[in-house]
Amino acid sequence: MTHDHDLVLRPTEAQTAAALAPPPGRTGGDLVVETLRSLGATTVFGLPGQHALAAFDAVRRSDLRFVGLRVENNTGFAADAYGRITGEAAPLLLSTGPGALTALAALQEAAAASAPVLAIGSQVPVAGLGGGRHGYLHELRDQQASFRDVVKSVHTVRAASQIPSALAAAWESALTAPHGPVWVEIPEDVLAAETLLPQVTGVDATPPELAPRPELTALAAHWLTAAERPVIVAGGGVVRSDAAGKLRQLAERLDAPVVTTYGGKGAFPWTHPLSLQSWVEDRHVTDFLEDADVLLVVGSGLGELSSNYHTFRPRGRIVQIEADLGKLEANHPALGVHADARLALQALLETVGVREDAGAPERVREVLTKVRSRIDAQDLGLEQSLLASIRAALPDRAPSFWDMTILAYWAWAAFDARRPNTMHSAQGAGGLGYAFPAALGAAVAEPDTPVLAVSGDGGAMYGIAELATAQQYGLDVTWLIVDDGGYGILREYMTDAFGEAEGTELTRPDFVALAESFGVPATRTTPESLGADLKNALTTPGPSVVVLPAHLRMFAPTHQ
Numbered sequence: 001m002t003h004d005h006d007l008v009l010r011p012t013e014a015q016t017a018a019a020l021a022p023p024p025g026r027t028g029g030d031l032v033v034e035t036l037r038s039l040g041a042t043t044v045f046g047l048p049g050q051h052a053l054a055a056f057d058a059v060r061r062s063d064l065r066f067v068g069l070r071v072e073n074n075t076g077f078a079a080d081a082y083g084r085i086t087g088e089a090a091p092l093l094l095s096t097g098p099g100a101l102t103a104l105a106a107l108q109e110a111a112a113a114s115a116p117v118l119a120i121g122s123q124v125p126v127a128g129l130g131g132g133r134h135g136y137l138h139e140l141r142d143q144q145a146s147f148r149d150v151v152k153s154v155h156t157v158r159a160a161s162q163i164p165s166a167l168a169a170a171w172e173s174a175l176t177a178p179h180g181p182v183w184v185e186i187p188e189d190v191l192a193a194e195t196l197l198p199q200v201t202g203v204d205a206t207p208p209e210l211a212p213r214p215e216l217t218a219l220a221a222h223w224l225t226a227a228e229r230p231v232i233v234a235g236g237g238v239v240r241s242d243a244a245g246k247l248r249q250l251a252e253r254l255d256a257p258v259v260t261t262y263g264g265k266g267a268f269p270w271t272h273p274l275s276l277q278s279w280v281e282d283r284h285v286t287d288f289l290e291d292a293d294v295l296l297v298v299g300s301g302l303g304e305l306s307s308n309y310h311t312f313r314p315r316g317r318i319v320q321i322e323a324d325l326g327k328l329e330a331n332h333p334a335l336g337v338h339a340d341a342r343l344a345l346q347a348l349l350e351t352v353g354v355r356e357d358a359g360a361p362e363r364v365r366e367v368l369t370k371v372r373s374r375i376d377a378q379d380l381g382l383e384q385s386l387l388a389s390i391r392a393a394l395p396d397r398a399p400s401f402w403d404m405t406i407l408a409y410w411a412w413a414a415f416d417a418r419r420p421n422t423m424h425s426a427q428g429a430g431g432l433g434y435a436f437p438a439a440l441g442a443a444v445a446e447p448d449t450p451v452l453a454v455s456g457d458g459g460a461m462y463g464i465a466e467l468a469t470a471q472q473y474g475l476d477v478t479w480l481i482v483d484d485g486g487y488g489i490l491r492e493y494m495t496d497a498f499g500e501a502e503g504t505e506l507t508r509p510d511f512v513a514l515a516e517s518f519g520v521p522a523t524r525t526t527p528e529s530l531g532a533d534l535k536n537a538l539t540t541p542g543p544s545v546v547v548l549p550a551h552l553r554m555f556a557p558t559h560q
Contacts (some may be wrong), residue, residue, distance in 0.1 A: 071463075111180050122188055220335055257364045319337065452477075523546050
């Protein structure tokens with residue numbers, strides 16, 4: 001008797017071997033691309049270099065979208081923004097030596113902001129590894145040492161078979177809370193050599209969850225429920241973990257006022273009755289925080305800016321929820337909860353009691369009134385009107401990226417981000433040149449949404465070359481350049497400290513004519529016409545530049 005399964009033709013050993021045989025001409029670069037695709041990557045940022053050409057050739061032959069910028073540091077900023085906006089690890093391809101090192105400042109910012117960037121750099125041939133001076137192009141004694149203090153983890157490949165595992169480990173590291181940049185380096189000859197390894201499929205890199213210890217959240221919930229004056233500080237960890245909704249639920253259940261740090265912009269509704277907004281550098285807010293009998297700090301290390309330059313002296317208990325173990329209790333003793341903000345807030349919501357405090361909104365209003373009175377007494381109407389014009393022109397859903405410039409310093413404290421994960425700046429590491437290339441990365445991530453970049457004329461010069469990138473890819477970014485003829489914030493700091501500034505005055509180009517030479521539409525505006533000009537630029541597809549000649553001033557500090 002014959003059964004149907006007896007008629008199935010079994011493949012011969014030769015047929016099986018032929019089916020598993022890789023296509024001819026595949027290289028280590030193909031293993032890189034196949035692993036990235038298997039991990040879920042769709043877009044790669046980078047800038048070619050001689051040692052990395054095999055990887056770029058593999059990208060060319062793949063369905064990955066490649067976005068190339070003109071300077072490696074700017075490429076890193078673009079990948080940083082892509083990671084912040086999408087929550088995905090952003091692959092960044094770099095070459096050996098100078099190319100890799102040029103991206104260090106961008107990776108430092110990604111580390112400070114917990115942006116997941118998967119940086120893949122080439123290396124000299126395997127024979128040149130180990131510190132010997134062989135005279136290879138771009139040779140460094142220990143290239144990875146330059147990155148080790150900047151990134152979360154370093155992964156070195158010495159053979160093609162190591163590529164999938166190294167990239168998977170790096171990917172997992174980048175996306176494990178707290179997110180951050182990672183570094184993988186692969187020698188030139190490993191990237192270029194033909195490989196007999198099968199095509200990469202099914203790579204698993206699932207980041208582990210960083211859950212809180214239940215006894216800690218139980219104690220924290222008890223303290224918060226019994227508190228007389230609880231206050232919440234919401235940092236960037238709330239935004240990175242997509243926990244804004246849970247934060248609001250907890251604040252409303254406790255009737256606890258909330259202040260957001262600069263990295264936490266948008267984590268709590270700006271106009272909510274319990275919102276202290278983001279005036280963390282104002283002494284009235286600092287006093288309010290000091291008066292709390294229980295201070296819940298979520299996703300913040302209470303660093304220099306968030307602590308009003310370390311003048312914050314808490315008198316009550318502190319509960320600190322922080323995914324970065326190095327930040328836990330680094331500045332103040334606390335009940336330290338090492339956990340992802342979203343998971344920890346969920347645990348608190350499951351255990352905290354309902355606390356009613358009808359007077360909390362009034363106390364918040366009193367603090368904000370004092371802040372407003374202090375600012376209004378300083379004759380700073382121009383700065384405030386510019387922020388209002390930008391807010392009115394910028395759609396709520398549109399992300400904005402701010403360089404280290406006076407208007408950005410204002411925005412940190414006084415700009416309503418409206419939604420989580422829509423306002424970004426370089427305040428983590430504090431380097432210049434972030435805004436425009438980062439905005440380009442965001443435009444790649446969200447091509448149907450206009451993006452705003454804000455720079456001073458000094459910071460703008462770091463990214464001028466990327467006007468060509470914006471035009472090449474048709475990226476919908478409006479670049480507002482506030483032109484005050486120098487490094488305005490440094491001019492102000494130096495003059496206040498020493499009576500006179502040095503090295504802050506700059507000769508700069510005609511930004512309108514320069515942008516137009518790249519084929520990018522540009523407009524010179526005034527404070528009165530800024531809102532209309534920005535709205536027109538933001539609603540017109542493609543890149544554009546708006547130049548605002550203006551000298552701005554900072555509000556007076558309260559930490560001195």
